[in-house]
Amino acid sequence: MNRKATTLAAGIAAILATAAFALAGQAAYAANVNIDIVPGASTKTNDAFSSNPAEAHVGDTVVWTNKDGALHTVESGSSGAPDGKFGTKPDKSPELIPPGKTLEFKPTQAGDYPYFCSLHPAMVGTLKVTGS
Ligand SMILES: [Cu+2]
Incomplete structure (x- = not known):
């Protein structure tokens, strides 16, 4: 040529x-859905996460960002019982999210995903996932 x-x-x-x-x-x-762990989250309940409930589609990447000064977790499940869908290691011990750090989850199934922080079990949220 x-x-x-x-x-x-x-x-x-x-x-x-x-x-x-x-x-x-x-x-x-596919999109990113961003959820904040808000400042002062340790003493909050369903207002510890913003937005809450949050909405996402199958295939999106959901990103929780710890904007508080304390360590938190974001574990799928309810009443302090992780169901292992996100936020935990294979042995169901929590993924710790230090201040300024993130946790990601890519939902592959529609449904409501309740979650909580095992360090402050009053901190609860719901992720609502619909089809792509
Ligand atoms: Cu916490």
């Missing part, structure tokens, strides 16, 4: 890559 043809081919490849990326993004409708 001469230089002109090479440049043209590179340009077409770049356009196709951009189009493929855009289509892939559109097909999934």
